[in-house]
Structures are given as structure tokens and as C-alpha cells.
Amino acid sequence: MSHIASPRLPRSAAVGAVVAAALAAGLLAVTSSPAAADGVRIHDIQGTTRTSPLVGQQVSDVPGIVTGVRGYGSKGFWIQSAKGTADDDAATSEGIFVFTGSAPLTVKAGDAVRVSGTVGEYVPGGTGSGNQSLTQITKPTVTVESSGNALPAPVAVTAKSVPSRYAPAGDPAQGGSINALPLKPRSYALDLYESLEGMNVGIGSSRVVGATDAYNELWVTVKKHENPNRRGGTVYGSYTAQNGGRLQIQQLAPVSERPFPRANVGDVLRGGAEGPLDFNQFGGYTLVARELGTVDDKGLKREKTRKQAKGELAVATYNVENLDPSDPQKKFDALAGAVVANLASPDIVALEEIQDDNGAKNDGTVSAEATLQKFTDAIVAAGGPRYAWRSVDPQNNKDGGEPGGNIRQVFLYNPERVSFTERAPGDATTPTEVVREGGRAALSHSPGRVDPANAAWADSRKPLAGEFTFRGRTVFVIANHFGSKGGDESLTSHHQPPVRSSETKRLLQAQAVNGFVKDIRKVQRNADVVVLGDINDFEFSATTRALEDGGALRSAVRSLPRSERYSYVYQGNSQVLDQILTSPGVGDADDFSFDSVHINAEFAEQNSDHDPQVLRFRP
Template sequence: MAVTTRATTRIPGLATTVIVTVTAEATPTAAATTTAAAQVTNAPATSGNLQRFNGALGGAAAPTVTPGGRGFQVEGSDSFLNIAAALGRSCDIQHNSTRNGIVTHWTVASSDALFLLLDEVMARLCSLVFLSACLARVSSVSITDIQGISYLSPLNGQTVNNVTGLVTAKASNGFYFQGERSEDVRASNGLFVFSSSALPLVNVGDFITLNGRVSEFRSATSPNNLFMTEIVSPTDIVVLSSNNTLTPLILGKDRSPPTRLLNALDVGPDGFLSVPNNSSLISTTNATLQPDKFGMDFWESLEGQLVTIPSPTATGFRNNFGEFWVYGDWKVTGKNSRGGLTINFGPGGIPDGNPEAVIIGSPLDRSSNPQPVLGVRLADITGVVAYQFGFFYVIPLTAPQIISRPDPTISPTSIKSSPRDKCSLTFGDYNVENMAPTSAHIPAIASHISNLLLTPDIMFVQEIQDNSGPTNDGTVSANLTLTALVNAIAAVSNVTYAFASVDPVDGQDGGQPGGNIRTAFLYRPEKLSLAPGAPAGGALDPTEVQGRFLKPKLSFNPGRIDPLNSAWDATRKPLVAHWQTKDGKDLFTINLHLSSKGGSSSTQGDARPPVNSPIAARSAQVASVATFVKAILTKDPFANIIVGGDFNEFLQTRSVYQPLTKLLTSIDEAAGVPEVERYSYVFDQNAQQLDHALVSDAIKLRRAQFEHVHVNTWSPSLSARISDHDPSVGRIRLC
């Protein structure tokens, strides 16, 4: 007998309708008998567990089924279907025959499971149609079962059958599909199927079922990354219906990310910046997710799901892979005036890791992402949440569109050098990024110093290369590089700087191979000069604090601090100088460029707190400088001291800076710069401050001024950026 079967349902949580029609050459068979039958009213007593209602189509009332026994055996060609009531949701199944019309019309109102035996035709339908909370095949596993409520799947390594969901997106190496949402927000209902060979079998909008093996993937070359839950080696992929739609989760409306903390394992007073770092692993602890409290848990609870980011704002430039960070129309913290998210101290003094931002990956349709800058506004972005390359991503279905860009105009500082004020002195700081004598960006740097910083009386500069630049020929002198910069400034401003530096030992100070980068001072001779009485030091000469009480002086001027200390291996040794103004006021300056963060792990990686490399070296370097500063203050507690430069660390990492901050104060704090505006660098989702100036109490008490000039972080394009650091400028009073 040819039997046509149609099943229709609304899928709770998926907002889609599944309609499947199956024609089968089959003859209904008698029901198998069991010892624990379902209780049936309004149906023939002889119907048993197979609810067969003979009569004209729609001509009789539908039978009502209440829970019966469980664990019964199915024999022969008979099969059974597990019908879940799903807390009051209803599900209708109509079974129509072209001969001897058979009608079975069920309304499920119980929250318990109802076990029924079906005839061969319904068994075939069962093998093709999943009716969400109403119908589920025996031995099936849901996507939420696979994802679980922690970082690692409870079914990792196991083979799962009859996993059902709607295909939401296709990538080059697999596809994403999504099942019914769980009432437990910790369990994601999205999942990635890793299989390029399966791509021709499915299309976006297909409602499918499949078998496969649950796997937790992490690249062998990225041991600090998290694992990504996925299904591998899929088999028995069956398309149940096509052209279905799914409403994405609207972030900021349906669910919103936490705004302060990254992970529960970031134990310590400095949160994700705490020392020691790398003291625990998420993959080992595998704690239950707390998505309302911790940002990483939030994004993990959405892994594989289709989401929409409404009204996103970019927090910086694209990276080398065309990816960029955004936050959407939801609550954020640390928001600065440009629209970025600044690392700052949150409640309880815990640094804010800005977990509410997420990185936008390469579009799945292979279109190209736009080129945003800090503060760019974009149209809504829809994509799937995934973990890759050390971070949680939203991988967009197509390239986002830019709606508006911020004003690219950079205003000059309001802080100006005053030739009439004998007590005040202006200073600037700038990492000029691998500057050699022939560097193309020298004129632009000169313009910044002249037109934006307004030619401060003294400049702290970092990354001055030797005269041969990156050519590794044994050259260590940088007089040609510094002369080229000084001449370029003079050409723009008519201000002629002098310079002071100490040449390093070849190949011993890190940076670009062959470049021999070092720190240096530029100064205006009409305002100040090096204090007399001490020779310039050499690369390996340790400078000592000498002199009598209230009259400290240096053994070398300029000189290097503690250059033989192993803490300074393969990095720039501190440059110290003792200055005197034209009316005899003294100032000590220390120019730093501490070890870079190369080798650090992702802030969203497995290691908690994240690996902050080389934190031990920077801690030892800060301690070395603090010892020197203390020696000056011991000689003169009222000494004027500035320690500035590229620290390659956040002041929020208090465990590192404690030796210095016991003695000195950040000039940002002394000048009252709002905490969210204290940044000189943008990396990943964070506006952050790597370039600092710390001042002694004598300067702090005389009301300093300070500004960060965001000429590079606010650049209209990445290609137009001159350095990866912003310069800063300040004014201090020496009397």
C-alpha cells in the first residue's frame, strides 16, 4: 500500500517550521505487545501501544495518551518513538493514507516522555524527522548534551547518534548547525562539524540529523589555546527539510556579556594581570561555566551559535589577517572619549580585562572585511561564535559595513614651553619605532614633535637604531640617526635640539637584529644642559649616585644603570642623565625601554592568569631602577626625578611596579588625567598604556600637567600610522 506521511511542527527556540512528506510502500503491521502499555482514552481498546484510529479523516476525536511503562522490547519491523512533552508545548502529527484512511492526531501536554509503538510508515518518518522538544529519536543526543556546561564536552571522544539541528553557516572545512536552545544558558546549542567532505551534502537552512564523534580540538602548535568542541567524522547525514530560517541571538538584548572579569582562575589582586601567571589551566580544571560573571565563560556558552551584534563599535585597526575587535550596543566599562575600551581598575581594584569585546573574523562568504579604526561605527554584524587562534570570535556571514568614522583631526597639545617661566619645564616621550638615518618616517616624527608636542624642552625617545640601521655590520654609534632627527625637527620648527645617549654593545640590547636600538634624550640647550663634572659613561659602565646630602650627582652623565645585571640581558639598559636649567635647578631623568611582551599568551587562552612574558625580567628591571631612584632620594628626598619611556607593561600590574610606585607617582595621576584616557597603544580589544612617566614627590606636589597625544592610535588608517605608540607631553615645575 502506498502511504503518504506528512509531519509539521514549530521548533521551539529555532523559530522555524519543518514539513516533510514521505511516500512509502508499506503495509501497517500489528503492534507488538508489552507488559506496560500506555493508558489511552477515546481510542479503541484493541489499539494497544500502537494508537490506530480507523475512520474517516478527521471524523473522530483524537486519542489522549498518558505516560505508560518503559523499557519494553520492540520486535520485528515495529519501532517506537520517544515523545517528550517539553513543559506544556504541543505537537501535532498527521498520518494520512490513500486507502482505508488512518488518522493519528496527538496533542502532547505532559512533561513526561510517552513511549508509543508505531507502524512501519511512522518508523520511516521517525528516521527522517526530528520534531524538537516534541519528538526525538531513541538514542539521540542533543547539541546541548554535547556542549555541556563547562569548557570541555562531557561526551568528548564518544560517538553520538542522531544529532539534529539546523545548518546556520558553512566554512571551508565544515559547517555549523544549531539545535533547540536549552533553558540552561550555560549550555550552547550550536556546534561545528569538522568535515570538508560533508559540505556538498548540506546547505544553510537544511534541517539535518547526523552521527559522529565528539572531539575537543586544539592545534599542537598552540598549547596555550583553549579547546574547541566539534563533531568529526560525521556519517549518516540526512536532510530532513530545507529552506528553513533561524533567528539569531541578539547580543545586548537576549544576552549580554560581563564587562570586567575574564575567568574565575585569574586569582590574585591584579586579576588577569596577577603574578604568578600560568598557575592553572582551564582545560585541567574544567570548571562549570559562570557566563553572567566571567567574559570567557559567556563566550564559551555561545560557542557555535548564530548571533547578531547590534550597532558595533571598532576598538582599533584590523590585524594582519583582516580581523578586528568590536563591542556592540550593550553595557561596557572603560570606554574612552574615542570609543575604545581602556584597561583600568574596576571594583575592588581589579584590572578590567574588557571581556565585553569580541574579535570579528574573516567573513564566511569570503568577502573582505572593511578597514576600521578606533571608534568606527558599523552596521549590525551576524555570525557564528567560535574559538580559534587563541580568542573567541564572531565569524561574520558576510563582511560588515562601516556606517561612520570619527573625525581624524589631531589637535596639538595645550602644553607649551614657556621661555619666560624659569621654574617650569616641558618634556615629551615618544617611541619612534626603529628609526635609522634613512628611515622614511623621520619627517613625520619631526612634524609630530614640532606641531603636536610643540617642541618640548626635553624629549625621551626610544628605538633609535645605529647608523647602519638593520644592517648587521658591527656599527653601534647612532649619531647620524639622532642628527637626522634633530635636523628634521629644525626644518619644521626652527628649534635645534642637542642629543645625549650611550652606545650599546653590539647585538646585546635586543630589538630588530642589527639595529642596536637604544634610548636617547633630545634637549633644548637654551633651556637646560647636562650637569657638569662627570664624563659620559660607556656601554658597560655602571652609573652610581654620588655627592653629598641634598646635592646628589652621577658618576657618569649621561650613563647607564646597572648594565651588568642579568635582568638587562638582551634588552635596553636604562639611560640616566642629570640636568641643570639655566638658573641652576636640578633634574634627574631616566629613560626606559623594558623587555617586550613577546612570548605572552592570549588573554583568552588556557593558561590562567595569562602568560605575561617575560614578567620576571621586567620585575627585576623595575627593581633595579627602583634601587637607583632610592639612592638619589636618599641623598635628596626633594630631588626632581622623572622616570619615563616605554615600560612594555601596564601600571595595573602592581606586583611588577610596586618597588617604583612606593617611591614615585604616575604623572597621569598627579595631573588628574581621567583613567580611561590613559592609553598610548591599542592591542586586541584594549586601549592600554605602555608608555609612562613617574615623578618624585617634589614634582607631584607642584601640580604637573600631562597629555597623551593620540596621533597614532587615532590614525585615519593603519598605513598612515607613523609609530605603534602615541607620544605624550607634560609640564613640570622645578620650583
């Protein structure tokens, strides 16, 4: 999955370039003329809804104190009403962003300025993204009246000030949008943040719920008791538990001047942060810190699961994030070491995102033999077994993912513990079918692909099915990598609830896999079937319900306490994307042991962005 201070430069720079091109004439002019007559105030521009009542209009001599200057990406600065000039309406923000485009930034924090320009509503990611808009002044002319002024005191964002309810329901007459609804900052978290858009805000010492990423940003929560888990994260447990205490933290200073703190989930940002409250495409409401605390390392450890017993079959799923031979050896070694040390060398490992032998080079190569040889060699070097593998090469560029990479699912298995039943291996377009052999279910092709011609799998990874034998008992394993969440609106969308358009495809994919499992169970009611992989959806989703339909399967993650159900951390929410589902033949939670092994998602240093899952049972 996946989704600005020496910021997310590839993204913010692109945004800045697009807007700058559209506003090429909007250069920043700085003068030292006397103060002009009072005009429109910031709160008049911001208004009491999410969009300005003055959008598209020219405003003159808007007064404010500069609270922060951003000289990268979307260049500009924030101003806020001086003390004593705010209105008495909690819904109207007293801060605003002044977009300068490519102009040099010669104002600084503490300058008292007057700004003239055009009021705009900028939608990060474009109107098709569903994102809320950022109210700003564009094509500015700026008069600096004085410097060295005290900054407006930060508005404290605390567990008490952030409402427990996340957002109002969208207006049906407006297509489910909340844009035109009056802000109720004491009732809804999103309304509170919108009422503070552009203002100087501050948080106290806060727990980190999303590790520092490659773009120098992290996530904290100001609500330490909001759906916590034992490792320090905040669990996303339903579509109505969005966790409004989460805030993204960036910094104004480039990392060349001030290194951004490196933090894991559960660490504490001691001293908190203070700075303007921004809204961006890759996190929604974001505190862009002018002042930033330090990280109190709480020593989060990577988990290790137990070794399977002699009579237990251990089956795992692991998304290894676009692995190909051009990746550095240290990535192979780290992933291999995790299989051995953290997953205790499962008998069967379903891998997702194995790329072909030259990775993203788009030259028609589809074989992944070199990738798998390098990976299995690394496992042996880490002290693990000599795994064999089975897979079906995809058609070139037909399975989605990185162009030229040809990602696919692969079975690794330990031949000293389990055997693979080879049955006329299928190809990319030939489906494996359920047949009867000796009164029991079998596959026509093993390994084989499930229903590859189904439109549900267009430009997506086709499920890989295989027959295994453990201690004389057949086990059917189906490895999956469902369609991504790309295209879904964010939790901070102006549509509430957000539009989750990607679910449509995953629902069809789940129905196809569910139908295949039902075919197995029609032939052999008590068959042991394990469906696993990167499902790209939550345990409470329509996708999971479709997989489970008719009692064909049950998601094993629900055998865990609610606070431990997660395999991925996105925007500070610990959530389920990777799953293992079992047929009734495998038994219930009393008959198997399931573990979501947290070794990646919570850490700043990752070998993959997913945590692997392990199921142990006695066939």
C-alpha cells in the same frame, strides 16, 4: 607590543598548516546519500563545561545547518542545530566548528548536513599559551542532505545579555583552571561566550573600541557604558575591570571580495554584525561576520598638547616602533611632524625603539647615528628645532627586540632651551653611578647605563641616564624600555586570573631603577628626577608600585582622571603602558602638567602603536 577574514594570514596560515599536517588524512568527503539515523547532537558534544565530554571519540551523523564557511587559514565550516532540535540547557552550545584542513570546501551556508568524525579540543597557540580550547570535529566525512535552508536565527549579544562579572575564579585543585567548572552563562561574560561557541550570533550597532588593524579585524563593545572614555574607547583600569562587552570582529569573505571596514576608536559599526562565534589565539572570542555593517565615522582627531611656557621644562617619551633608515621617508616625516605639531617640540624627548643604522640586518652593526640624523633632519623639515642626541650603543643582540635591530633608548634635546651635562660617556657594560659633586648629586657617566650587568636586564633594554641643565637647575632623566608582556596569558585564558609571567622580570627592573633613584636622593634629597619610557605595564601594576617604592617616584598618569589614563589600545582595552614618573622634587599634580597625547593607538593609520606622553614642570 604588542598582540582571520582575509585574515591574519601569517598567523592563521601557520596555525592551519600545523593542524593540517597533523590531520593530513582528514579530507572532506561530500556525498548525497539519504539521511542516516539520528546520532549524537551538537549539544552533546559541547557539553556543559569548556571541554567536550566526548573528546577523542568518534561521532556519527551529527546533524546541523551550515552557518559559515572559512576557506583560508584554519579551513572549515560551522554547523548549528536546526530549529526545534536544541536542548533546553543554556550552558550547552548548539554550534560547532568542523575542521577540514587542506580539503576543498564544497559546502555552503544553508546546507543541511550530517557530519561524522573525531571530537577534538584545539588550543590556539598551544597548551603552553594558557588559551582556552576550541571544541571541533576533525577528520570529517560530510553528507549534504539539502541546500538553501534558512539559517538558525542569530543569538543576540547585547549589553543586557552579557553579565557584568567577567569570569569565575579558577579551581585551585585544577591549577586555577576554569575548564572543568560548569558554565554559568547568566553569571559570567566568558561563560556566556563559551555557551555560544560555534553558534550564529549577532550584535546591533556598536561602538568601535579597537581600530581596524593590518589583519582586517577590529574590536567593538556591546556595553556602551562600560568604563568609557571621552574619545570613545573602553578603559582597562584594573585587573578586575576586563570589560566583558568587547568582541573582536572579523569577516568570512576575503577582502578581495568585500573590503573590510576601516574604523577608528569611537566610530560606530552601524548595523552590527552576524556570524559564527569563533575562538582564536589572537583575540579569544571572535564574531566571524557573514554579514557586516558599515562604519559611521565619528571624526576622531589626533590630539595636540600645548606649548610649554618659557619657564617650563617639557619632557616627553615616545616609542617610535623599530625606527631605522630603511623605513620609508613618510614614516620619518609623520613621526617628526608629531613631535613638532602634536607634542609642541618638547625640550627633551626620550625615544624608545631606535634601531641601528641598518635595522634588522644582523651583521654586527650597533651604531644608530644614521637613524638619528634622518629623524632629526625630518624634525627640522617639519619646522621643529635642531635636536642634538645622546645615547649609548648596545652590545650586538644583547638588548632584545628584533634580531639585528639593536633597539635602544635615545635622548633628543633642544640645545637652545636645555643643555646636556657630558660626563665621561659610558659604554654598554659600564654602569653610571651616583656621585657627590659640590654637595649635590651627579652621575659618574652621562650618558650612562643603569646597572647594566644586573640579571634583570638580560636580553632587555638597559636604562639610559643623563644629566640636563635647565635655567641653572640640574634634572636627572632616566629613559626606560622594560621587558615586554610576551608570554603572559590573555584575559580569556582558562586560568582565572590569567598567569602574568612577564611581570617577574619587570618587577626586578623596576626595583633596579627605584634603587638608582633612591641613590640620587640620598645625596640630594630635593633632586629633580624624571623616570620615563615604555614601562610595558599598568599604572596599578606591581611594576609601577616597585618603581614608586618608598616615595621615590610617583606616576604622573594618575594626575589624570581615570577615564583618560591610557597610552595604548590592546584588544579593545585602552590601557597604560607608557609612563612618566617624577621624584618629590618635581612636585605633585599642582606643580606639573601631564598629558597623554593620543595620536596613534586609537587610529587605523598609525606611525607607532604607542601614544607619547609629555610632562611640563618648573625645576
